Amino acid sequence: MTEATTVCALADLIPDRGAAALLPSGEQVAVFRTGSGELFALSNIDPFSRAAVLSRGIVGDLRGVPVVASPMHKQHFALRTGECVEDPAVSVPVYPVRVESGRVVVEAR
Amino acid sequence: MAQRLVVVGNGMVGHRLVSAVRERDGAGRWQVEVFGEEARPAYDRVALTSYVDTWDEARLRLADHDSEVTVRLGDPVVAIDRNARTVTSRSGLVRGYDALALATGSYPFVPPIPGHDLPGCHVYRTIDDLDRIREAAGRLRVGRRAALVVGGGLLGLEAAKALRDMGLSPHVVELAPWLMPLQVDEGGGALLRRLVTSLDVTVHAGTGTQAVEQDGERLIAKLGNGTELDVDLVVFAAGVRPRDSLAVEAGLARGERGGVAVDATCRTSDPAVWAVGECACVEGRVYGLVAPGYAMAEVVADRLLGGSATFAEADTSTKLKLLGVDVASFGDAHARAEGALEVVVNDAVAGSYKKLVLSDDAATLLGGVLVGDASAYAALRPLVGRPVPGDPVGLLSGAVSAGALPADAQVCSCHAVTRAAVDGAIAQGCADVPALKACTKAGTGCGSCVPMLRQLLTEAGVEQSTALCEHFTQSRVELFEIVRSTGVATFSELVTRYGTGRGCDICKPAVASMLASLGGGHVLDGERAALQDTNDHFLANIQRNGTYSVVPRIPGGEITPEKLMVIAEVARDYNLYTKITGGQRIDLFGATVEALPAIWRRLVDAGFESGHAYGKALRTVKSCVGSTWCRYGVQDSVRMAIELELRYRGLRSPHKLKAGVSGCARECAEARSKDFGVIATEHGWNLYVGGNGGFTPRHAQLLVSDVDSETLVRLIDRFLMFYVRTADRLQRTAAWLEAMEGGLDHLREVVVEDSLGICADLEAAMARHVASYADEWRGVLEDQEKLARFTSFVNAPGTPDPTVSFREERGQRVPVLLGVPEVVGR
Numbered sequence: 001m002t003e004a005t006t007v008c009a010l011a012d013l014i015p016d017r018g019a020a021a022l023l024p025s026g027e028q029v030a031v032f033r034t035g036s037g038e039l040f041a042l043s044n045i046d047p048f049s050r051a052a053v054l055s056r057g058i059v060g061d062l063r064g065v066p067v068v069a070s071p072m073h074k075q076h077f078a079l080r081t082g083e084c085v086e087d088p089a090v091s092v093p094v095y096p097v098r099v100e101s102g103r104v105v106v107e108a109r
Numbered sequence: 110m111a112q113r114l115v116v117v118g119n120g121m122v123g124h125r126l127v128s129a130v131r132e133r134d135g136a137g138r139w140q141v142e143v144f145g146e147e148a149r150p151a152y153d154r155v156a157l158t159s160y161v162d163t164w165d166e167a168r169l170r171l172a173d174h175d176s177e178v179t180v181r182l183g184d185p186v187v188a189i190d191r192n193a194r195t196v197t198s199r200s201g202l203v204r205g206y207d208a209l210a211l212a213t214g215s216y217p218f219v220p221p222i223p224g225h226d227l228p229g230c231h232v233y234r235t236i237d238d239l240d241r242i243r244e245a246a247g248r249l250r251v252g253r254r255a256a257l258v259v260g261g262g263l264l265g266l267e268a269a270k271a272l273r274d275m276g277l278s279p280h281v282v283e284l285a286p287w288l289m290p291l292q293v294d295e296g297g298g299a300l301l302r303r304l305v306t307s308l309d310v311t312v313h314a315g316t317g318t319q320a321v322e323q324d325g326e327r328l329i330a331k332l333g334n335g336t337e338l339d340v341d342l343v344v345f346a347a348g349v350r351p352r353d354s355l356a357v358e359a360g361l362a363r364g365e366r367g368g369v370a371v372d373a374t375c376r377t378s379d380p381a382v383w384a385v386g387e388c389a390c391v392e393g394r395v396y397g398l399v400a401p402g403y404a405m406a407e408v409v410a411d412r413l414l415g416g417s418a419t420f421a422e423a424d425t426s427t428k429l430k431l432l433g434v435d436v437a438s439f440g441d442a443h444a445r446a447e448g449a450l451e452v453v454v455n456d457a458v459a460g461s462y463k464k465l466v467l468s469d470d471a472a473t474l475l476g477g478v479l480v481g482d483a484s485a486y487a488a489l490r491p492l493v494g495r496p497v498p499g500d501p502v503g504l505l506s507g508a509v510s511a512g513a514l515p516a517d518a519q520v521c522s523c524h525a526v527t528r529a530a531v532d533g534a535i536a537q538g539c540a541d542v543p544a545l546k547a548c549t550k551a552g553t554g555c556g557s558c559v560p561m562l563r564q565l566l567t568e569a570g571v572e573q574s575t576a577l578c579e580h581f582t583q584s585r586v587e588l589f590e591i592v593r594s595t596g597v598a599t600f601s602e603l604v605t606r607y608g609t610g611r612g613c614d615i616c617k618p619a620v621a622s623m624l625a626s627l628g629g630g631h632v633l634d635g636e637r638a639a640l641q642d643t644n645d646h647f648l649a650n651i652q653r654n655g656t657y658s659v660v661p662r663i664p665g666g667e668i669t670p671e672k673l674m675v676i677a678e679v680a681r682d683y684n685l686y687t688k689i690t691g692g693q694r695i696d697l698f699g700a701t702v703e704a705l706p707a708i709w710r711r712l713v714d715a716g717f718e719s720g721h722a723y724g725k726a727l728r729t730v731k732s733c734v735g736s737t738w739c740r741y742g743v744q745d746s747v748r749m750a751i752e753l754e755l756r757y758r759g760l761r762s763p764h765k766l767k768a769g770v771s772g773c774a775r776e777c778a779e780a781r782s783k784d785f786g787v788i789a790t791e792h793g794w795n796l797y798v799g800g801n802g803g804f805t806p807r808h809a810q811l812l813v814s815d816v817d818s819e820t821l822v823r824l825i826d827r828f829l830m831f832y833v834r835t836a837d838r839l840q841r842t843a844a845w846l847e848a849m850e851g852g853l854d855h856l857r858e859v860v861v862e863d864s865l866g867i868c869a870d871l872e873a874a875m876a877r878h879v880a881s882y883a884d885e886w887r888g889v890l891e892d893q894e895k896l897a898r899f900t901s902f903v904n905a906p907g908t909p910d911p912t913v914s915f916r917e918e919r920g921q922r923v924p925v926l927l928g929v930p931e932v933v934g935r
């Protein structure tokens with residue numbers, strides 16, 4: 001059973017930038033809206049520093065793959081898979097995310 | 110048990126010998142002890158003349174040895190007892206050795222003319238010599254000050270440069286009919302004379318110095334051609350002689366014309382004693398250059414560790430920049446080979462002389478001379494002794510491709526690295542010059558082979574990219590010009606028109622910085638907000654636990670008690686860890702994102718503004734207390750520091766900028782460790798540029814002296830704007846200056862003499878910056894949309910991040926560490 005949380009209006013998200021959301025479970029999710037309009041959600045916790053900061057990273061692409069760069073030490077995480085580009089053995093959890101009547105909805109895993 | 114190696118002489122070659130032994134001796138077979146006559150650590154004698162630029166010996170210093178090596182400075186060896194296998198030092202130490210290496214170098218030859226030992230006569234070999242010359246020059250009274258250099262070879266011209274840089278007019282006397290007779294031929298010598306004369310050096314060639322006489326406080330030098338020169342001091346640079354007396358007294362064989370005789374393995378007549386460098390006479394020949402000395406050091410290191418290396422007759426090719434004039438000479442420069450042919454291109458207009466020496470059938474390159482423009486040197490030197498690739502005149506125009514080089518051709522003569530070795534390293538994955546330097550040592554000596562290394566990389570298909578990142582093939586400087594000339598005002602337009610993809614964490618902040626440097630507007634306006642790194646995005650510095658720090662600007666470090674109290678109250682009310690920074694201001698740590706606006710509202714209301722501690726922008730202008738209070742101060746350094754800090758605050762630049770202003774030469778503000786540093790003089794200000802602390806500390810170098818306040822500010826305007834326009838991303842001013850062709854002299858031409866005619870434009874750009882400055886934090890507080898971004902969670906704006914927790918240390922809150930990084934998915 002997954003639980004869906006409405007986190008904000010789509011318009012609240014700045015293109016190519018993230019925002020943090022708090023799920024009822026206490027988990028923190030980083031929600032991103034890319035310039036091309038796609039939505040992604042990853043855990044907000046940077047696995048390298050353990051700080052809850054991924055939502056504050058710069059969004060872009062590396063060889064066409066959309067990524068976010070951790071603002072702490074600049075490792076990149078693929079927005080689709082959560083995999084770390086510099087160290088494929090490391091990844092962050094990804095969350096299903098969708099838009100429902102103009103609102104962004106994240107599902108707990 | 111380890112054997113004992115004693116090295117006599119801590120000059121360039123002795124130093125290299127020890128490094129080479131340490132590199133090879135992983136097993137610790139040798140215990141090494143070095144005796145040096147000079148009291149300072151080993152330094153780069155080849156670069157001696159540059160000591161005059163900064164008078165900072167640390168810049169010349171060679172790398173320290175590891176702690177296994179004992180180095181005794183200022184304690185020369187005075188005797189060798191070969192039977193007992195001991196040496197005795199001047200301080201009375203007696204040390205046994207299993208192997209002894211002599212690396213005593215040379216001493217300057219002073220022709221025994223009458224008056225050669227008068228006060229005011231100097232030699233040119235060591236840092237101490239230069240200190241003495243400097244002191245003598247400093248004692249001179251004002252008026253036209255002149256100096257005589259005896260000897261017009263390499264050393265003499267180096268000395269002339271040093272004297273000129275100290276403000277004296279040098280005269281150079283050379284016995285041979287032209288300058289640098291060892292390296293260049295008559296045609297090259299004639300051009301060299303012309304170029305050097307235009308640099309305020311008077312040349313007297315084809316005549317000798319017959320006597321020096323005292324005339325009151327001055328000296329009169331009498332030349333063979335009847336000329337009498339009235340000078341303040343004399344420098345002898347008439348050649349060197351090997352220092353072999355220690356060896357001779359110990360009964361070791363001596364070369365015919367001096368030097369400790371050694372065979373091709375660098376062993377003397379006593380198998381336990383070796384000699385390397387300028388003091389050695391290898392199979393009848395003494396070398397006065399460092400590269401052959403290094404080769405000898407490598408041979409001995411190899412032999413000490415059981416190898417069988419031998420010294421082959423060394424390449425005495427040289428490429429030098431003397432008084433800013435390129436001079437290169439390689440192979441059979443004087444066309445001594447039987448029937449040798451010469452091809453000369455002498456371009457009086459361009460000021461270049463180029464000669465190739467070919468074998469009698471014009472098939473083989475034997476050598477050459479280049480004066481004025483030596484750019485073809487790196488490509489030509491390795492071709493000596495090989496078939497001439499193509500038309501010789503074409504070769505001289507510099508059109509040699511690295512592909513023409515055979516595999517065994519030596520690309521780097523300083524370190525004897527062949528083309529095959531470089532190609533090998535490239536195949537192993539070395540993709541740029543720094544990587545090649547690290548893995549082959551090529552390019553780490555005189556540096557003249559670096560253009561060739563670059564060519565070989567290109568030939569091997571390794572693209573040497575100046576591209577900013579995968580989204581832009583342009584360099585930062587090129588992009589800056591594009592943005593400036595097209596007026597493109599958004600990242601998305603720039604990346605669509607001039608780049609590919611959507612950008613990344615490298616190009617986005619870089620472009621954001623350019624847009625900020627070029628025009629007004631808030632750094633978080635519209636699309637620009639998404640480009641900024643987290644620090645600029647939240648106008649605060651991120652900390653290890655995801656909280657931020659707050660640094661209000663305190664210009665020049667001056668603050669009223671009332672304002673101090675405001676900072677104290679804010680810190681107390683928001684429970685912020687408080688620390689005085691290294692930049693004369695106060696940092697408040699531990700603010701969560703959502704608390705930043707309220708904290709800044711209090712600070713802004715009290716008259717504070719952003720300190721830009723987060724930005725690649727001006728940080729602080731540090732100041733000492735200056736003439737207002739200090740009994741030594743000669744100018745009001747605080748006023749100047751505040752003026753400069755307020756003028757340049759908010760200026761976005763390729764990297765952060767720091768400055769300092771000291772009220773007198775005691776330099777309490779450490780201005781010379783800053784990107785621009787100002788030091789007060791009796792008559793005005795001295796401006797230094799290109800300093801920093803950090804990973805590679807650099808002292809700033811003097812750009813201009815004794816300027817008034819208005820000129821000072823104008824020059825800093827130009828300097829900073831020129832830096833903003835032409836530096837690479839994250840390149841601080843020191844690195845920018847180091848990479849600049851022509852270095853400090855070029856910078857001075859551009860920003861002081863306006864050689865490019867751009868100064869009015871640079872000043873206007875700075876004037877626009879000053880006029881459009883507005884406090885970034887006030888801008889956020891006045892804009893609801895920007896304020897809305899300072900939330901912890903979009904769906905729970907007031908809830909603080911639950912992962913952030915604090916503990917107490919020395920009465921303040923500090924972060925609870927987030928634990929050993931535990932990594933998901935391993």
Ligand code: SRM
Nearest residue numbers: 650658689690691692693694696722728801802803804805
């Ligand atoms: C707070 C402070 C240390 C202190 O407690 O005193 C400090 C703290 C930081 N320094 Fe520094 N530096 C501080 C003075 C210095 C100094 C000393 C000085 O300015 O007199 C130096 C050497 C001088 C210099 O920069 O040339 C210094 C050399 C660096 C460097 C190395 C720069 C280099 O060129 O190698 C970095 C890294 C960088 O900028 O890329 C750095 C970077 C940083 C950062 C921004 C690292 C980061 O990104 O988190 C630190 C965070 C500041 C914050 O959170 O507020 N800090 N840092 C000092 C703030 C001064 C200020 O008032 O603005």
Ligand SMILES: Cc1cc2nc3c(=O)[nH]c(=O)nc-3n(C[C@H](O)[C@H](O)[C@H](O)COP(=O)(O)OP(=O)(O)OC[C@H]3O[C@@H](n4cnc5c(N)ncnc54)[C@H](O)[C@@H]3O)c2cc1C
Nearest residue numbers: 118120121122145146154185186213214386387397398399
């Ligand atoms: C201004 C200048 C410019 C130069 N430019 C170039 C150039 O462009 N290219 C180039 O190839 N070469 C150049 N040279 C020459 C180069 O510096 C020398 O070839 C090189 O330094 C030789 O190294 P070395 O170790 O043999 O001698 P040195 O570097 O002279 O070192 C010998 C050391 O041994 C010490 N010593 C002597 N006797 C004793 C003792 N009994 N006990 C302990 N210590 C002792 C000396 O004090 C000295 O420190 C230049 C030299 C000068 C002065």
Ligand code: SF4
Nearest residue numbers: 733739742772773777
């Ligand atoms: S630099 Fe000079 S004026 Fe400034 S505090 Fe030091 S001694 Fe005084």
Ligand code: FES
Nearest residue numbers: 521523554555556
């Ligand atoms: S030739 Fe001098 S560093 Fe390579």
